[in-house]
Amino acid sequence: MTRWNTLARKEIRGLFNNRSSKIGIGIVALVFVFGGYIAPTTVQDPSVVDVTIVDYDQFLRGILVFLVPLFGLLLGYRAVVGERAGGQLTLLLSFPHSRSDVVLGKTIGRGVVLVGTIVAGTLGAAALVEYPFGAVSLDRLVVFLGATSLYGTAFLTIGIGLSTVTASMRRATILTFGVFFLSVVAWPQLNGYFLDALQYVNLADDTLPDWARFIYGAEPTLLYERVMDTFIADVDSGAYLGPSAAWYLNGSTAVMLLAAWTVLPAIGGYVQFRRTDL
Protein backbone atom coordinates (compact mmCIF):
# COMPACT_ATOMS: atom_id res chain seq x y z
CA MET A 1 0.00 0.00 0.00
CA THR A 2 3.04 2.25 0.10
CA ARG A 3 3.04 3.38 -3.49
CA TRP A 4 -0.53 4.50 -4.02
CA ASN A 5 0.56 8.13 -3.77
CA THR A 6 2.73 7.70 -6.88
CA LEU A 7 -0.34 6.45 -8.68
CA ALA A 8 -2.58 9.17 -7.26
CA ARG A 9 -0.21 11.88 -8.47
CA LYS A 10 0.00 10.27 -11.87
CA GLU A 11 -3.79 10.13 -12.00
CA ILE A 12 -4.13 13.84 -11.29
CA ARG A 13 -1.47 14.71 -13.87
CA GLY A 14 -3.26 12.49 -16.37
CA LEU A 15 -6.61 14.23 -15.83
CA PHE A 16 -5.10 17.65 -16.33
CA ASN A 17 -3.16 16.55 -19.39
CA ASN A 18 -6.36 15.47 -21.07
CA ARG A 19 -8.20 18.25 -22.81
CA SER A 20 -11.74 16.90 -22.53
CA SER A 21 -11.41 16.11 -18.83
CA LYS A 22 -9.92 19.57 -18.25
CA ILE A 23 -12.90 21.15 -20.00
CA GLY A 24 -15.35 19.02 -18.01
CA ILE A 25 -13.71 19.98 -14.73
CA GLY A 26 -13.81 23.64 -15.75
CA ILE A 27 -17.50 23.51 -16.61
CA VAL A 28 -18.42 21.93 -13.29
CA ALA A 29 -16.47 24.57 -11.36
CA LEU A 30 -18.13 27.29 -13.42
CA VAL A 31 -21.62 25.99 -12.64
CA PHE A 32 -20.84 26.29 -8.94
CA VAL A 33 -19.53 29.84 -9.40
CA PHE A 34 -22.45 30.75 -11.64
CA GLY A 35 -24.82 29.71 -8.84
CA GLY A 36 -23.10 32.20 -6.58
CA TYR A 37 -23.68 34.88 -9.16
CA ILE A 38 -27.39 34.13 -9.63
CA ALA A 39 -28.37 33.22 -6.05
CA PRO A 40 -28.44 36.81 -4.74
CA THR A 41 -30.87 37.77 -7.52
CA THR A 42 -33.34 35.15 -6.28
CA VAL A 43 -33.61 36.87 -2.91
CA GLN A 44 -36.47 39.31 -2.68
CA ASP A 45 -34.74 42.30 -1.23
CA PRO A 46 -31.01 41.68 -0.87
CA SER A 47 -30.36 45.11 0.58
CA VAL A 48 -32.48 44.26 3.61
CA VAL A 49 -32.06 40.48 4.02
CA ASP A 50 -28.53 39.05 3.98
CA VAL A 51 -27.90 36.58 1.22
CA THR A 52 -26.51 33.35 2.65
CA ILE A 53 -25.42 29.86 1.73
CA VAL A 54 -29.01 28.83 2.45
CA ASP A 55 -30.12 30.81 -0.60
CA TYR A 56 -27.25 29.42 -2.60
CA ASP A 57 -28.28 25.86 -1.67
CA GLN A 58 -31.91 26.58 -2.42
CA PHE A 59 -31.13 27.89 -5.85
CA LEU A 60 -28.47 25.40 -6.84
CA ARG A 61 -29.60 22.11 -5.31
CA GLY A 62 -31.88 21.15 -8.19
CA ILE A 63 -28.91 21.47 -10.52
CA LEU A 64 -26.39 19.83 -8.20
CA VAL A 65 -28.38 16.62 -7.78
CA PHE A 66 -27.86 16.06 -11.50
CA LEU A 67 -24.47 17.63 -11.95
CA VAL A 68 -22.55 16.19 -9.01
CA PRO A 69 -23.53 12.53 -9.58
CA LEU A 70 -22.79 12.91 -13.27
CA PHE A 71 -19.41 14.47 -12.53
CA GLY A 72 -18.51 11.76 -10.01
CA LEU A 73 -19.59 8.92 -12.29
CA LEU A 74 -17.82 10.37 -15.32
CA LEU A 75 -14.63 10.81 -13.32
CA GLY A 76 -14.81 7.26 -12.05
CA TYR A 77 -16.32 4.93 -14.59
CA ARG A 78 -13.32 4.63 -16.92
CA ALA A 79 -10.69 4.75 -14.23
CA VAL A 80 -9.74 1.09 -14.19
CA VAL A 81 -11.54 -0.47 -17.13
CA GLY A 82 -10.21 2.15 -19.56
CA GLU A 83 -6.61 1.29 -18.75
CA ARG A 84 -7.41 -2.38 -18.57
CA ALA A 85 -8.96 -2.48 -22.02
CA GLY A 86 -6.34 -0.07 -23.38
CA GLY A 87 -3.33 -1.96 -22.04
CA GLN A 88 -1.85 0.73 -19.78
CA LEU A 89 -2.78 -1.33 -16.74
CA THR A 90 -0.55 -4.13 -18.00
CA LEU A 91 2.35 -1.70 -18.07
CA LEU A 92 1.45 -0.25 -14.69
CA LEU A 93 1.22 -3.62 -12.97
CA SER A 94 4.60 -4.65 -14.38
CA PHE A 95 5.96 -2.38 -11.70
CA PRO A 96 5.81 -3.04 -7.98
CA HIS A 97 2.22 -1.86 -7.55
CA SER A 98 -0.52 -4.02 -6.16
CA ARG A 99 -4.05 -3.99 -7.45
CA SER A 100 -5.14 -2.35 -4.21
CA ASP A 101 -2.58 0.42 -4.92
CA VAL A 102 -4.23 0.87 -8.29
CA VAL A 103 -7.78 1.18 -6.93
CA LEU A 104 -6.72 3.30 -3.96
CA GLY A 105 -4.44 5.55 -6.01
CA LYS A 106 -7.11 6.13 -8.62
CA THR A 107 -9.81 6.78 -6.03
CA ILE A 108 -7.66 9.24 -4.12
CA GLY A 109 -6.23 10.95 -7.20
CA ARG A 110 -9.62 11.42 -8.79
CA GLY A 111 -11.19 12.20 -5.41
CA VAL A 112 -8.72 15.06 -4.98
CA VAL A 113 -9.69 16.44 -8.38
CA LEU A 114 -13.40 16.10 -7.62
CA VAL A 115 -13.22 17.69 -4.19
CA GLY A 116 -10.83 20.35 -5.48
CA THR A 117 -13.27 21.28 -8.22
CA ILE A 118 -16.20 21.48 -5.80
CA VAL A 119 -14.17 23.50 -3.29
CA ALA A 120 -12.81 25.90 -5.89
CA GLY A 121 -16.26 26.41 -7.43
CA THR A 122 -17.98 26.86 -4.09
CA LEU A 123 -15.38 29.27 -2.72
CA GLY A 124 -15.75 31.33 -5.87
CA ALA A 125 -19.51 31.27 -5.39
CA ALA A 126 -19.23 32.13 -1.70
CA ALA A 127 -17.26 35.22 -2.58
CA LEU A 128 -20.01 36.28 -4.97
CA VAL A 129 -22.69 35.56 -2.37
CA GLU A 130 -20.82 37.47 0.32
CA TYR A 131 -20.17 40.53 -1.81
CA PRO A 132 -21.81 43.00 -1.76
CA PHE A 133 -24.93 42.20 0.25
CA GLY A 134 -24.39 38.76 1.73
CA ALA A 135 -23.18 37.13 4.89
CA VAL A 136 -21.60 33.74 4.47
CA SER A 137 -21.18 31.97 7.78
CA LEU A 138 -18.09 29.81 7.86
CA ASP A 139 -19.70 26.79 9.52
CA ARG A 140 -22.49 26.56 6.95
CA LEU A 141 -19.95 26.90 4.17
CA VAL A 142 -17.95 24.05 5.63
CA VAL A 143 -21.09 21.92 5.95
CA PHE A 144 -22.03 22.66 2.36
CA LEU A 145 -18.55 21.79 1.13
CA GLY A 146 -18.35 18.66 3.24
CA ALA A 147 -21.75 17.31 2.26
CA THR A 148 -21.36 18.10 -1.43
CA SER A 149 -17.88 16.58 -1.48
CA LEU A 150 -19.15 13.41 0.19
CA TYR A 151 -22.00 13.29 -2.30
CA GLY A 152 -19.66 13.62 -5.27
CA THR A 153 -17.17 11.15 -3.83
CA ALA A 154 -19.95 8.61 -3.32
CA PHE A 155 -20.67 8.66 -7.05
CA LEU A 156 -16.99 8.70 -7.87
CA THR A 157 -16.42 5.47 -5.95
CA ILE A 158 -19.58 3.96 -7.44
CA GLY A 159 -18.07 4.76 -10.83
CA ILE A 160 -14.70 3.31 -9.87
CA GLY A 161 -16.43 0.26 -8.44
CA LEU A 162 -18.23 -0.26 -11.75
CA SER A 163 -14.98 0.20 -13.64
CA THR A 164 -13.32 -2.62 -11.71
CA VAL A 165 -15.97 -5.28 -12.21
CA THR A 166 -15.76 -5.58 -15.97
CA ALA A 167 -13.03 -5.74 -18.60
CA SER A 168 -15.21 -4.24 -21.30
CA MET A 169 -15.45 -0.51 -21.80
CA ARG A 170 -18.88 -0.86 -23.37
CA ARG A 171 -20.27 -2.78 -20.43
CA ALA A 172 -18.86 -0.22 -18.01
CA THR A 173 -20.54 2.57 -19.95
CA ILE A 174 -23.90 0.82 -19.94
CA LEU A 175 -23.65 0.04 -16.22
CA THR A 176 -22.76 3.65 -15.47
CA PHE A 177 -25.63 5.00 -17.50
CA GLY A 178 -27.94 2.56 -15.73
CA VAL A 179 -26.76 3.64 -12.30
CA PHE A 180 -27.15 7.31 -13.17
CA PHE A 181 -30.65 6.78 -14.47
CA LEU A 182 -31.72 4.64 -11.55
CA SER A 183 -30.23 6.79 -8.84
CA VAL A 184 -30.80 10.29 -10.11
CA VAL A 185 -33.83 10.02 -12.35
CA ALA A 186 -35.85 6.98 -11.32
CA TRP A 187 -35.26 6.45 -7.62
CA PRO A 188 -36.94 9.63 -6.34
CA GLN A 189 -40.07 8.62 -8.32
CA LEU A 190 -40.19 5.08 -6.98
CA ASN A 191 -41.50 5.98 -3.56
CA GLY A 192 -45.12 5.12 -4.45
CA TYR A 193 -44.24 1.82 -6.12
CA PHE A 194 -42.15 0.84 -3.13
CA LEU A 195 -45.14 1.45 -0.87
CA ASP A 196 -47.48 -0.46 -3.21
CA ALA A 197 -45.13 -3.41 -3.25
CA LEU A 198 -44.85 -3.53 0.53
CA GLN A 199 -48.61 -3.19 0.91
CA TYR A 200 -49.05 -6.07 -1.52
CA VAL A 201 -47.01 -8.35 0.73
CA ASN A 202 -48.69 -6.90 3.85
CA LEU A 203 -45.58 -5.19 5.19
CA ALA A 204 -46.97 -1.65 5.09
CA ASP A 205 -50.19 0.14 6.01
CA ASP A 206 -50.91 3.65 4.70
CA THR A 207 -47.32 4.83 4.86
CA LEU A 208 -43.90 3.23 4.68
CA PRO A 209 -42.73 1.72 7.97
CA ASP A 210 -39.54 3.27 9.37
CA TRP A 211 -37.25 0.41 8.34
CA ALA A 212 -38.49 0.69 4.76
CA ARG A 213 -37.98 4.45 4.84
CA PHE A 214 -34.47 3.83 6.04
CA ILE A 215 -33.73 1.52 3.09
CA TYR A 216 -35.46 3.68 0.53
CA GLY A 217 -33.79 6.79 1.89
CA ALA A 218 -30.29 5.28 1.89
CA GLU A 219 -29.78 6.19 -1.77
CA PRO A 220 -27.01 8.84 -2.09
CA THR A 221 -29.11 11.62 -3.64
CA LEU A 222 -31.86 11.28 -1.01
CA LEU A 223 -29.18 11.17 1.68
CA TYR A 224 -27.58 14.33 0.32
CA GLU A 225 -30.93 16.10 0.27
CA ARG A 226 -31.55 15.03 3.85
CA VAL A 227 -28.15 16.21 5.03
CA MET A 228 -28.63 19.57 3.32
CA ASP A 229 -32.18 19.88 4.65
CA THR A 230 -30.96 19.20 8.17
CA PHE A 231 -27.82 21.27 8.35
CA ILE A 232 -28.31 24.03 5.78
CA ALA A 233 -32.01 24.55 5.19
CA ASP A 234 -32.97 23.78 8.82
CA VAL A 235 -35.91 21.60 7.84
CA ASP A 236 -37.52 19.89 10.83
CA SER A 237 -40.67 18.41 9.42
CA GLY A 238 -41.61 15.54 7.14
CA ALA A 239 -41.41 11.78 7.37
CA TYR A 240 -37.63 11.70 7.89
CA LEU A 241 -36.80 14.89 9.74
CA GLY A 242 -40.05 15.57 11.64
CA PRO A 243 -40.11 15.38 15.44
CA SER A 244 -41.74 11.92 15.49
CA ALA A 245 -39.34 10.28 13.04
CA ALA A 246 -37.05 7.48 14.15
CA TRP A 247 -33.50 8.51 15.12
CA TYR A 248 -31.94 6.49 12.32
CA LEU A 249 -33.75 8.59 9.75
CA ASN A 250 -32.17 11.87 10.86
CA GLY A 251 -29.51 14.01 9.25
CA SER A 252 -26.58 12.70 11.29
CA THR A 253 -27.31 9.13 10.29
CA ALA A 254 -27.60 10.33 6.72
CA VAL A 255 -24.08 11.79 6.96
CA MET A 256 -22.73 8.45 8.07
CA LEU A 257 -24.57 6.56 5.35
CA LEU A 258 -23.31 9.00 2.76
CA ALA A 259 -19.78 8.50 4.10
CA ALA A 260 -20.25 4.74 3.77
CA TRP A 261 -21.20 5.24 0.14
CA THR A 262 -17.84 6.91 -0.46
CA VAL A 263 -15.94 3.76 0.51
CA LEU A 264 -18.01 0.61 0.05
CA PRO A 265 -18.50 0.61 -3.75
CA ALA A 266 -14.77 0.89 -4.41
CA ILE A 267 -14.02 -1.83 -1.85
CA GLY A 268 -16.66 -4.06 -3.39
CA GLY A 269 -15.19 -3.51 -6.82
CA TYR A 270 -11.68 -4.17 -5.57
CA VAL A 271 -12.63 -7.48 -3.97
CA GLN A 272 -13.82 -8.67 -7.36
CA PHE A 273 -10.90 -7.08 -9.23
CA ARG A 274 -8.32 -8.64 -6.92
CA ARG A 275 -9.22 -12.18 -7.95
CA THR A 276 -9.68 -11.67 -11.64
CA ASP A 277 -7.33 -12.30 -14.57
CA LEU A 278 -6.34 -9.16 -16.41
Added chain:
Amino acid sequence: MSTAIEINDLSKRYGSFTAVDRLDLSIEEGEVFGFLGHNGAGKSTTINMLLDFVRPTAGNIEIFGHDIQSNSVETRKQMGVLPEGYSVYSGLTGRQHVEFAMESKGVDGEPLAFLDRVGITDAADRDADGYSKGMSQRLVLAMALVGEPDLLILDEPTSGLDPAGAKAMREIILEENERGATVFFSSHILEQIEAVADRVGIMYEGQLAAVDTIDGLREMAGGETKILVTLGAGIEGRPEMVQTGDGAAAQSETVGDGGEASHLATIDAIDAVENAWVEDDGRYGITCIKEDRMDILVALNELDVEVRDFTIEEPSLEDLFVEYTRRSE
Protein backbone atom coordinates in the same frame (compact mmCIF):
# COMPACT_ATOMS: atom_id res chain seq x y z
CA MET B 1 23.71 -21.42 -8.01
CA SER B 2 20.27 -20.75 -6.69
CA THR B 3 17.03 -20.65 -8.56
CA ALA B 4 15.59 -17.48 -10.04
CA ILE B 5 12.29 -18.92 -11.21
CA GLU B 6 10.75 -22.14 -10.01
CA ILE B 7 7.55 -23.24 -11.73
CA ASN B 8 5.80 -26.24 -10.25
CA ASP B 9 3.06 -28.18 -11.97
CA LEU B 10 1.54 -25.02 -13.36
CA SER B 11 -1.74 -25.20 -15.26
CA LYS B 12 -4.16 -22.66 -16.60
CA ARG B 13 -7.49 -23.69 -18.01
CA TYR B 14 -10.12 -21.47 -19.58
CA GLY B 15 -13.24 -23.58 -19.53
CA SER B 16 -12.38 -26.68 -21.50
CA PHE B 17 -9.34 -25.07 -23.13
CA THR B 18 -6.01 -25.73 -21.47
CA ALA B 19 -3.63 -22.86 -22.16
CA VAL B 20 -0.82 -24.18 -19.98
CA ASP B 21 -0.65 -27.81 -19.02
CA ARG B 22 1.29 -29.01 -15.96
CA LEU B 23 4.39 -26.97 -16.61
CA ASP B 24 7.53 -27.68 -14.57
CA LEU B 25 10.52 -25.46 -15.15
CA SER B 26 13.33 -23.97 -13.16
CA ILE B 27 15.55 -21.12 -14.26
CA GLU B 28 18.93 -20.71 -12.58
CA GLU B 29 20.20 -17.34 -11.47
CA GLY B 30 22.35 -15.73 -14.11
CA GLU B 31 21.12 -17.60 -17.13
CA VAL B 32 19.49 -16.34 -20.28
CA PHE B 33 16.49 -18.51 -20.94
CA GLY B 34 14.70 -18.43 -24.25
CA PHE B 35 11.06 -19.43 -24.25
CA LEU B 36 10.12 -20.55 -27.69
CA GLY B 37 6.80 -21.41 -29.25
CA HIS B 38 4.24 -20.51 -31.83
CA ASN B 39 1.61 -17.90 -31.12
CA GLY B 40 -0.96 -19.45 -28.83
CA ALA B 41 1.40 -22.12 -27.51
CA GLY B 42 1.01 -20.83 -23.95
CA LYS B 43 4.10 -18.63 -23.65
CA SER B 44 2.30 -15.43 -22.82
CA THR B 45 -0.12 -17.14 -20.46
CA THR B 46 2.87 -18.53 -18.59
CA ILE B 47 4.54 -15.13 -18.47
CA ASN B 48 1.30 -13.48 -17.37
CA MET B 49 1.17 -15.97 -14.52
CA LEU B 50 4.78 -15.10 -13.63
CA LEU B 51 3.66 -11.49 -13.35
CA ASP B 52 0.51 -12.33 -11.40
CA PHE B 53 -1.68 -10.86 -14.14
CA VAL B 54 -3.33 -14.23 -14.59
CA ARG B 55 -3.97 -16.63 -11.73
CA PRO B 56 -3.10 -20.29 -12.27
CA THR B 57 -5.75 -22.97 -12.12
CA ALA B 58 -3.23 -25.21 -10.40
CA GLY B 59 0.41 -25.16 -9.41
CA ASN B 60 2.60 -22.36 -8.14
CA ILE B 61 5.51 -20.14 -9.08
CA GLU B 62 8.38 -18.96 -6.92
CA ILE B 63 10.68 -16.15 -7.87
CA PHE B 64 13.90 -15.92 -5.86
CA GLY B 65 12.24 -18.24 -3.38
CA HIS B 66 9.09 -16.16 -2.87
CA ASP B 67 5.66 -17.31 -3.92
CA ILE B 68 4.52 -14.78 -6.49
CA GLN B 69 0.89 -14.74 -5.49
CA SER B 70 1.44 -13.95 -1.83
CA ASN B 71 4.45 -11.67 -2.54
CA SER B 72 3.33 -10.16 -5.81
CA VAL B 73 4.66 -6.67 -5.16
CA GLU B 74 7.89 -7.79 -3.50
CA THR B 75 8.83 -10.06 -6.37
CA ARG B 76 8.13 -7.35 -8.93
CA LYS B 77 10.56 -5.04 -7.13
CA GLN B 78 13.33 -7.34 -8.31
CA MET B 79 11.98 -7.64 -11.81
CA GLY B 80 12.19 -5.61 -14.96
CA VAL B 81 9.32 -6.43 -17.24
CA LEU B 82 8.54 -5.91 -20.89
CA PRO B 83 5.00 -7.27 -21.02
CA GLU B 84 2.89 -8.15 -24.01
CA GLY B 85 -0.22 -6.23 -25.01
CA TYR B 86 0.63 -3.07 -23.10
CA SER B 87 -0.01 0.51 -24.16
CA VAL B 88 1.95 3.54 -23.14
CA TYR B 89 0.15 6.43 -21.46
CA SER B 90 -1.04 9.17 -23.70
CA GLY B 91 -0.30 12.60 -22.30
CA LEU B 92 2.98 11.48 -20.78
CA THR B 93 6.30 11.94 -22.54
CA GLY B 94 8.96 9.27 -22.81
CA ARG B 95 10.90 10.96 -20.04
CA GLN B 96 7.83 11.05 -17.78
CA HIS B 97 7.30 7.34 -18.40
CA VAL B 98 10.82 6.60 -17.20
CA GLU B 99 10.33 8.97 -14.28
CA PHE B 100 7.23 7.03 -13.35
CA ALA B 101 9.22 3.79 -13.50
CA MET B 102 11.93 5.31 -11.29
CA GLU B 103 9.39 6.60 -8.81
CA SER B 104 7.65 3.22 -8.73
CA LYS B 105 10.91 1.45 -7.97
CA GLY B 106 12.27 4.13 -5.68
CA VAL B 107 15.26 4.88 -7.89
CA ASP B 108 16.92 8.29 -8.15
CA GLY B 109 18.85 9.49 -11.14
CA GLU B 110 18.63 10.85 -14.62
CA PRO B 111 15.82 9.40 -16.77
CA LEU B 112 17.69 10.32 -19.94
CA ALA B 113 20.37 7.75 -19.15
CA PHE B 114 17.80 4.99 -19.66
CA LEU B 115 16.39 6.50 -22.82
CA ASP B 116 19.93 6.88 -24.09
CA ARG B 117 20.60 3.22 -23.62
CA VAL B 118 17.70 2.19 -25.84
CA GLY B 119 18.40 4.93 -28.36
CA ILE B 120 15.33 7.16 -28.10
CA THR B 121 16.90 10.19 -26.45
CA ASP B 122 15.67 12.43 -29.25
CA ALA B 123 12.06 11.55 -28.53
CA ALA B 124 12.36 11.99 -24.75
CA ASP B 125 10.10 15.02 -24.56
CA ARG B 126 7.49 13.94 -27.05
CA ASP B 127 4.13 12.52 -26.04
CA ALA B 128 4.68 8.75 -25.96
CA ASP B 129 1.27 8.28 -27.54
CA GLY B 130 2.81 9.30 -30.85
CA TYR B 131 5.62 6.75 -30.68
CA SER B 132 5.85 3.99 -33.26
CA LYS B 133 5.54 0.39 -32.10
CA GLY B 134 9.30 0.01 -32.13
CA MET B 135 9.83 3.18 -30.10
CA SER B 136 7.23 2.15 -27.54
CA GLN B 137 8.97 -1.18 -27.28
CA ARG B 138 12.27 0.59 -26.63
CA LEU B 139 10.65 2.92 -24.11
CA VAL B 140 9.16 0.05 -22.13
CA LEU B 141 12.51 -1.75 -22.25
CA ALA B 142 14.10 1.40 -20.82
CA MET B 143 11.47 1.36 -18.06
CA ALA B 144 12.22 -2.31 -17.42
CA LEU B 145 15.93 -1.58 -17.00
CA VAL B 146 15.27 0.92 -14.21
CA GLY B 147 16.69 -0.15 -10.87
CA GLU B 148 19.08 -2.83 -12.14
CA PRO B 149 16.57 -5.67 -11.80
CA ASP B 150 17.81 -9.14 -10.84
CA LEU B 151 15.39 -10.69 -13.26
CA LEU B 152 14.30 -9.44 -16.64
CA ILE B 153 11.13 -10.86 -18.08
CA LEU B 154 10.67 -9.92 -21.69
CA ASP B 155 7.65 -11.08 -23.63
CA GLU B 156 8.40 -11.03 -27.37
CA PRO B 157 10.95 -8.24 -26.91
CA THR B 158 11.85 -7.93 -30.57
CA SER B 159 8.32 -7.64 -31.92
CA GLY B 160 7.87 -4.36 -33.73
CA LEU B 161 11.61 -3.73 -33.90
CA ASP B 162 13.56 -3.35 -37.12
CA PRO B 163 16.69 -5.51 -37.55
CA ALA B 164 18.91 -2.85 -36.00
CA GLY B 165 16.55 -2.54 -33.07
CA ALA B 166 16.45 -6.29 -32.64
CA LYS B 167 20.23 -6.38 -32.60
CA ALA B 168 20.34 -3.59 -29.99
CA MET B 169 17.82 -5.56 -27.94
CA ARG B 170 20.04 -8.65 -28.07
CA GLU B 171 23.03 -6.61 -27.00
CA ILE B 172 21.14 -5.16 -24.07
CA ILE B 173 20.02 -8.64 -23.03
CA LEU B 174 23.66 -9.78 -23.06
CA GLU B 175 24.86 -6.67 -21.21
CA GLU B 176 22.24 -7.14 -18.53
CA ASN B 177 23.17 -10.78 -18.24
CA GLU B 178 26.82 -9.75 -17.93
CA ARG B 179 25.83 -7.47 -15.07
CA GLY B 180 24.35 -10.49 -13.33
CA ALA B 181 20.70 -10.38 -14.27
CA THR B 182 18.76 -13.48 -15.08
CA VAL B 183 16.88 -13.06 -18.33
CA PHE B 184 13.72 -14.90 -19.27
CA PHE B 185 12.43 -13.98 -22.68
CA SER B 186 9.99 -15.40 -25.13
CA SER B 187 9.98 -15.36 -28.87
CA HIS B 188 8.61 -17.14 -31.86
CA ILE B 189 11.65 -16.06 -33.85
CA LEU B 190 14.33 -18.67 -33.59
CA GLU B 191 17.37 -16.61 -34.48
CA GLN B 192 16.64 -14.22 -31.63
CA ILE B 193 16.78 -17.03 -29.14
CA GLU B 194 19.66 -18.83 -30.77
CA ALA B 195 21.82 -15.71 -30.59
CA VAL B 196 21.53 -15.04 -26.86
CA ALA B 197 19.96 -17.88 -24.92
CA ASP B 198 21.93 -20.28 -22.74
CA ARG B 199 18.98 -22.62 -22.60
CA VAL B 200 15.80 -22.93 -24.58
CA GLY B 201 12.39 -24.21 -23.63
CA ILE B 202 9.96 -25.11 -26.36
CA MET B 203 6.27 -24.68 -25.64
CA TYR B 204 3.84 -26.60 -27.75
CA GLU B 205 0.09 -26.61 -27.18
CA GLY B 206 0.46 -25.65 -23.55
CA GLN B 207 3.13 -28.17 -22.75
CA LEU B 208 6.85 -27.87 -22.45
CA ALA B 209 8.05 -30.06 -25.31
CA ALA B 210 11.76 -29.74 -24.55
CA VAL B 211 14.26 -27.85 -22.41
CA ASP B 212 17.95 -27.93 -23.20
CA THR B 213 20.91 -25.91 -24.37
CA ILE B 214 20.87 -25.11 -28.05
CA ASP B 215 23.74 -27.53 -28.71
CA GLY B 216 22.02 -30.14 -26.61
CA LEU B 217 18.82 -29.76 -28.59
CA ARG B 218 20.74 -30.08 -31.84
CA GLU B 219 22.36 -33.23 -30.68
CA MET B 220 19.13 -34.72 -29.48
CA ALA B 221 17.36 -34.00 -32.72
CA GLY B 222 20.17 -35.78 -34.59
CA GLY B 223 23.22 -33.60 -34.96
CA GLU B 224 23.84 -34.57 -38.56
CA THR B 225 25.00 -32.25 -41.25
CA LYS B 226 23.17 -32.61 -44.53
CA ILE B 227 24.93 -32.06 -47.85
CA LEU B 228 22.96 -31.57 -51.04
CA VAL B 229 25.06 -32.08 -54.14
CA THR B 230 24.34 -31.58 -57.80
CA LEU B 231 26.46 -34.03 -59.73
CA GLY B 232 27.48 -33.96 -63.35
CA ALA B 233 26.92 -37.07 -65.38
CA GLY B 234 29.08 -39.67 -63.65
CA ILE B 235 31.58 -42.12 -65.08
CA GLU B 236 29.06 -44.84 -65.82
CA GLY B 237 26.48 -42.26 -66.74
CA ARG B 238 28.34 -40.87 -69.68
CA PRO B 239 26.10 -40.96 -72.73
CA GLU B 240 28.67 -42.61 -75.08
CA MET B 241 29.14 -45.56 -72.74
CA VAL B 242 25.47 -46.54 -72.78
CA GLN B 243 24.60 -45.52 -76.28
CA THR B 244 22.73 -48.31 -78.05
CA GLY B 245 21.47 -46.56 -81.12
CA ASP B 246 17.81 -47.06 -80.12
CA GLY B 247 17.17 -43.34 -80.13
CA ALA B 248 17.15 -40.38 -77.84
CA ALA B 249 14.33 -41.50 -75.53
CA ALA B 250 15.88 -44.80 -74.66
CA GLN B 251 19.19 -43.13 -74.31
CA SER B 252 18.09 -40.57 -71.78
CA GLU B 253 16.17 -43.17 -69.83
CA THR B 254 19.19 -45.35 -69.61
CA VAL B 255 21.30 -42.42 -68.62
CA GLY B 256 18.87 -41.50 -65.85
CA ASP B 257 18.58 -44.91 -64.29
CA GLY B 258 22.11 -45.96 -64.73
CA GLY B 259 23.50 -42.64 -63.52
CA GLU B 260 21.51 -42.41 -60.32
CA ALA B 261 22.02 -45.96 -59.28
CA SER B 262 25.71 -45.88 -59.87
CA HIS B 263 26.19 -42.49 -58.21
CA LEU B 264 24.33 -43.66 -55.14
CA ALA B 265 26.51 -46.71 -55.01
CA THR B 266 29.61 -44.57 -55.41
CA ILE B 267 28.51 -42.22 -52.65
CA ASP B 268 27.51 -45.00 -50.32
CA ALA B 269 30.89 -46.54 -50.78
CA ILE B 270 32.56 -43.52 -49.20
CA ASP B 271 33.34 -44.31 -45.56
CA ALA B 272 32.21 -41.07 -44.00
CA VAL B 273 28.75 -41.15 -45.56
CA GLU B 274 26.08 -42.17 -43.13
CA ASN B 275 23.15 -42.06 -45.47
CA ALA B 276 22.55 -41.13 -49.09
CA TRP B 277 19.47 -40.67 -51.23
CA VAL B 278 18.16 -38.95 -54.31
CA GLU B 279 16.03 -35.87 -53.82
CA ASP B 280 13.00 -35.14 -55.98
CA ASP B 281 14.86 -32.44 -57.87
CA GLY B 282 17.62 -34.86 -58.89
CA ARG B 283 20.14 -33.72 -56.33
CA TYR B 284 21.79 -36.20 -54.03
CA GLY B 285 21.31 -35.89 -50.32
CA ILE B 286 24.04 -37.06 -48.00
CA THR B 287 24.18 -37.04 -44.22
CA CYS B 288 27.36 -37.23 -42.21
CA ILE B 289 28.88 -35.88 -39.04
CA LYS B 290 29.84 -32.24 -39.28
CA GLU B 291 33.64 -32.80 -39.43
CA ASP B 292 33.47 -35.15 -42.43
CA ARG B 293 31.60 -32.92 -44.82
CA MET B 294 34.64 -31.67 -46.75
CA ASP B 295 36.20 -35.14 -46.85
CA ILE B 296 33.15 -36.41 -48.68
CA LEU B 297 33.30 -33.68 -51.29
CA VAL B 298 37.00 -34.34 -51.79
CA ALA B 299 36.37 -38.07 -52.03
CA LEU B 300 33.69 -37.52 -54.69
CA ASN B 301 36.13 -35.43 -56.64
CA GLU B 302 38.80 -38.11 -56.39
CA LEU B 303 36.34 -40.71 -57.64
CA ASP B 304 35.94 -38.61 -60.77
CA VAL B 305 32.39 -37.57 -59.98
CA GLU B 306 31.84 -34.03 -61.10
CA VAL B 307 30.39 -31.93 -58.26
CA ARG B 308 28.69 -28.99 -59.95
CA ASP B 309 27.16 -27.46 -56.87
CA PHE B 310 26.61 -28.24 -53.23
CA THR B 311 24.87 -26.83 -50.18
CA ILE B 312 25.56 -27.77 -46.61
CA GLU B 313 22.69 -27.59 -44.14
CA GLU B 314 23.18 -27.52 -40.41
CA PRO B 315 20.02 -28.38 -38.51
CA SER B 316 18.44 -25.02 -37.66
CA LEU B 317 16.45 -24.36 -34.56
CA GLU B 318 13.46 -24.35 -36.87
CA ASP B 319 14.15 -27.97 -37.76
CA LEU B 320 14.56 -28.79 -34.10
CA PHE B 321 11.34 -27.07 -33.35
CA VAL B 322 9.44 -28.87 -36.06
CA GLU B 323 11.05 -32.12 -34.96
CA TYR B 324 10.12 -31.60 -31.32
CA THR B 325 6.63 -30.40 -31.88
CA ARG B 326 6.02 -33.27 -34.27
CA ARG B 327 7.34 -35.72 -31.73
CA SER B 328 5.10 -34.45 -28.96
CA GLU B 329 1.95 -34.74 -31.00
